[in-house]
Amino acid sequence: MDDFREQGPLFTFGVIADIQYADIDDGLNFTQTRRRFYRNSLQLLKEARETWSQSATPPNFILQLGDIIDGFNKDHGASSGALDRVLEEFSLDSMDVHHVWGNHELYNFTRSELLKSRLNSAVLADGRAGGDIYAYSFSPFPGFTFVVLDAYDVSLLGVEEDSLRYQSAFTFIKQHNNNEDLNCPPVEFDSLEQRFTKFNGGFSVTQLDWLNRVLSSADKEQEKVSIVSHLPVHPCSTTPICLAWNFEELLSIIQRHSSVVCFIAGHDHDGGYYWDESTGVHHLTLEAVIETPPGNNAFGTVSVYEDRMVLKGTGRVSDIELLFP
Template identity: 65%
Template sequence: MENCPEQQPLFTFGVIADIQYADLVDGSNYTRTRKRYYRSSLQLLKNALKSWNEAAVKPEFIIQLGDIIDGFNKNHDASDRALDTVLSEFSSGPAEVHHVWGNHEFYNFSRSALLRSRLNSTLHTERSVNAAPADSEIYAYSFSPVPGFTFVILDGYDVGLLGREESSQQYKDSLSLIRQHNPNEDLNCPVFKGMEERYTMFNGGFSKVQLDWFDSVLSLADEKQEKVTIVSHLPVHPRSTTPICLAWNYDELLSIIRSHSCAVCFMAGHDHDGGYHRDKKGGVHHLTLEGVIETPPDGNAFATVSVYEDRMELRGYGRVRDRVLMFAQDKSNIVNAMTGLQIS
């Protein structure tokens, strides 16, 4: 075995979550129970970029899982300056970045501004992308880094209050929905009732238009027998995160994933503690990456993922642990045998 050549990955990519940079002294989370390292988050990003630049096999692309800068920048009229600072660092990296939108993107910018910005990766990639309907203002798209593999970026705030004009129908519909579950005057304060905790202003969900588009992308991938990795700021499996970080209609998205044989992995941020669960119905790996913002200055929080025909190997740094994510061997039989969509 010692003389066997090491298997080379088909491709690699980098992933990092919840940088939340701000040129501010350290602070705390909403409940004042966790420390947040606003300035040093930039150094942790530099650490990740240095690792990717020096890697023997350079990543094909980098996924930034959302919350690239902190909402406090808005209060200090520093949103553009903070974003410029972080994107300048990313520009020194070895590959293009696919940006996901989280709640802090919407604390700093409107949806219309984000669609025109450098955080709209569909405007700044050299890859061919399949985007959600343009007239929907949904930031969702798919791309294929190599034949046989597809990545889908989802918009977890397509339904929600953040980034929407209060006069818009989308805002009014979302307000009506959240009020059915959260009677608090401050909608960032959850109702501490199990799964109901997800109905807060800092979460959101997926519209029918986006769900239908997503379903069609996976159907095409099924036909092509591709392997699909899905990416969102918000987690969608209850066992991969705490209820307070789940997407509002996580169950609808989860049922679509479970109905397709192509899906192999779902990656998310938002929950700074991270999390992991392999769904028994279909074998999809649900990985929630630990956040940079709550990582001490002497630590790290990023990963490099090597992709093979039968697995992903995640090399974690600092708080992110190593994982081998094996692909289910015959997922079509698993999907066809499903009789229910209960959470497992």
């Protein structure tokens, strides 16, 4: 195993989550319990980008795990301007950036607007789920595939309230959450039912069928697959309030395929990690930039070897070694 280290990694990539930039003063989260550093998040992104670009071997690509700008931008009519500022920072280097969509993207823009925007990085895809589902796969190195999932394919966000898509999602969530404000979780803190809130979403049957086909092909080719989503899907890798609505269906698919080695998500600002011993899959939830104060940071660089990934974290993100099953 040490020989792999001596030879260097096959490739590397950067990871960063929940930047949530807005040109407004620091504030508090939805429950008024945690401070958020809206302007500082752009400075932390700059520091992350400079670290990546100045490394001896810059990453082959960056995974931006969603919530790139904050929903407050919509209230101030600043959505496009805020997005331009963040994407300008990313564009100062030539590394490809794979953008994941989170709830804050959908607070600021409709799905149709996002599909036409620079946050649609499916132009870098080798394969796509099709339609307006923002899910695609790409291969940065022979034998390795990454799958970007659309965790808000089933959602109340970014679609018209009179649309069939909205009505279907509304009917579904009301089976679990009877609160007038659907951003309020339905039950006590520890219950998995907490996930049924408006700021979460789920994966459609169409998307899950597509993922199953991608993984079946990867099994056959003996590839190693990492799946990326804004929402975590394993209860032990996050708090219940941050889980995808139908996480069980996603986990069921993963359990049927030997090719999956890792699931990477954001959304839970505290981060989390769990190794699923039954499948050998690592579930990594990255800490958020937006709740990282000045003088600290929250991003990482992952080196990929034949038998493992090694995450070198910065600031709030810890180092971790992810052995392949």
